[in-house]
Amino acid sequence: MNSSFALLWCVRGSSVVSVSLAVVISAVCAMESDEGVGPEASKKGIGASANLSAPDNLGEPAFDEARSDSGSLSKVAPNRPDQIKGKMSETAEQEPESKLIWPPTKGDLLRLYVEQRLSARRIAKLYDLKYASEKTAESTVLYHLKRKGIERRDPAEHIRKVTEEMVDEWVKRYERGESLKQIAGSQVSPVTVFTHMKRRGLQLRDKIEAQIEAVSKYERRPFTGDRLDKAYLTGLRYGDLNVVRHGRAIRVRLSTTRPAMAELFESLFSPYAHVSKYPRRAKLAGYEWSLESDLNDGFQFLLFKPTIGELETLSKDEVIAFLAGLFDAEGSVYLHNKRGRRNPEVFYSNTEPDLLAYVAAGLRMMGLNPKLTWIDQRLNRNGIEGASRIGRVLLFRFREVQEFLRALPLRHPEKAAKSKLVLGVNYRASESEHWEFVDMWEKLSAQIASDRDAFVQSARRAIESKTRIGI
Known part of the structure; x- marks a missing residue:
């Protein structure tokens, strides 16, 4: 029996799952070296393969090797060389992942991200990071890349590599009848080729543009506003x-x-x-x-x-429209105590002095008398304490507040509802009319607060639901 036949015989006779090819070859070589090649050696080889499955030989090196690799002797090994090779190849592919330890070393990140060009999301999976979402795990890997001084790849790098000479060649190939996909090859995407050729003013073949637009998941319509x-x-x-x-x-x-x-x-x-x-x-x-x-x-x-200079070129009605948009974003309507009553006030709040000065100038253009004040923020919108000072442009005279609200085309539903309530009361209202107005205001404010709380809780439930199902 020659050595290759003995090798196959040993493999077929074994019940061990993970006996490595190197161990079997070593055993065969040892038999050939000690006993020679011939009938007697073949018999001893057969005997050795039979003994591999015997309980009294569990202490032999071959079994020690198998036990350390597989952890179990209960499964039947593949009985063909190609199966053994496939199993070993699969194990070799998994081996680098099993050695990765969190937090990552710079060497591992360089190997995975720079040399192998794996994505941050793929690296997170290799480290088996468990977070509420894949995006969080990906961000964690990106944080460690930055911390280790590893520069991120530029997602638009291939676009900036396009030269005029490349586009010249693309045009020639397209005119010879090649498709965008053929021209793009593996260097860039067909969309990149399409974009550069369109910039050249090239008349593309029928349906090309429609096919490119079809890549978009949702239709995007042009701005039609005035x-x-x-x-x-x-x-x-x-x-x-x-x-x-x-x-x-x-x-x-x-x-x-x-x-x-x-x-x-x-x-x-x-x-x-x-x-x-x-x-x-x-x-x-x-x-x-x-x-x-x-x-x-x-x-x-x-x-x-x-810029403020550009805003100063707006016409009066455009300034009022701008102030309406800014008020829907940054403005407030509320009641304050004044002479035993609760009268409405409005204000803009922002941290940019030039913008607030422009707002105040716009209100004065409308014939109003705004007041600009500055206060220290306890917390900004990101929860950072003592972050900056915030300014307010304030209107506090009842008639001016009504004039302001009447002039601005507000679209924010809350602010439009408050504006309607303020405009519906006479600034010289009787005591009963005034307190009826205050009662309606408080009911509206309570409804707004309730809707806000429900909105926040719906976000909480949505996140918790995703966490439970592992999204």
């Missing part, structure tokens, strides 16, 4: 809106604990694109809702806040 709508949205942008470019879209985002603000966001942007809504944790309220929408390129005007 200059007053644009001024209102600009005011809202100065307040609560966060706006970034996201691929080919303009992404607007908002986080809030107030259902009325979420309703306003949806009413403004759902006519143009899909609005997503998801819960998140918040430092001050505990929980809140985040909303976002990916808008058409026609909303580019929201990407950057205009």
Whole structure:
């Protein structure tokens, strides 16, 4: 019996799961070395393979090797060499993962992220990180990359690598009849090729643009508002809106604990694109809702806040629309005690002195008399103590408050409801009329507070539900 046949015979006769190929080869080589090759050696080889499964040989090296690898002797080993090879290959692939220990070393992160070019999410899975969401685990890995001084890959790197010479070649290939996918190859995406060729003004073949647009999950419609709508949205942008470019879209985002603000966001942007809504944790309220929408390129005007100099070029009606948007984001209507009564006041609050000065100037243009004050914040919206000073532009005269609310096209449901209540009472109302107004105000305020609490609790329940089912 030759050595290869003896090797196969040993494997087929064994009941051990994880006897390594190296051990079997070592045993065969030892038999050939000690006994020679021939009939007698073959018999001894057969005997050795039979003895591998015998209980009295559990102390032999082959069994020690198998026990340390598999931890069990109860399973039957694969009886073909290709099965053994596949098993060993699978074990070899899993071996690096089993050696990873958290927190990660810089060497491991360099190997996984830089050399192997694994994503942060994939690395988190290799370390078996357990968090409420995959995004949290991914962020944890990114934090350690930054801490170890490992620079993150640029997701748009391939776009910036495109040169004019490359586009020249793409145009030639496209005119020869190649598809966008063929031109892109493995270097870039077909969308990148499409974008650069469109910039060149190349007339693309029929249906190409429609196919590219079909990649988008939701339709994005162009902005159709007038200059007053644009001024209102600009005011809202100065307040609560966060706006970034996201691929080919303009992404607007908002986080809030107030259902009325979420309703306003949806009413403004759902006519143009899909609005997503998801819960998140918040430092001050505990929980809140985040909303976002990916808008058409026609909303580019929201990407950057205009300078005060640019705002000063607005017409009077555009200034009023801007003040309405800013008030819906940063303004408040409330009652204060004055001469035994509770009269309404309105104010804008912000930390930017130039913006507040512009607001005060706009109110004076409307014939009003605002007052600008500054106070120290105890906590800012991120829960940071003593973070900064906050300014207020205040209107406190009853008639001026009514004139202000009458002039502004407010769209925030809470503030519009309060405005309607204030405009419905005479500033010279009798005692009974006044206290009837106060009673209606308190009922409205209680309803607003109740709706806000329910909104926050719905975010909490949504997060807890996701945690329970392991999303």
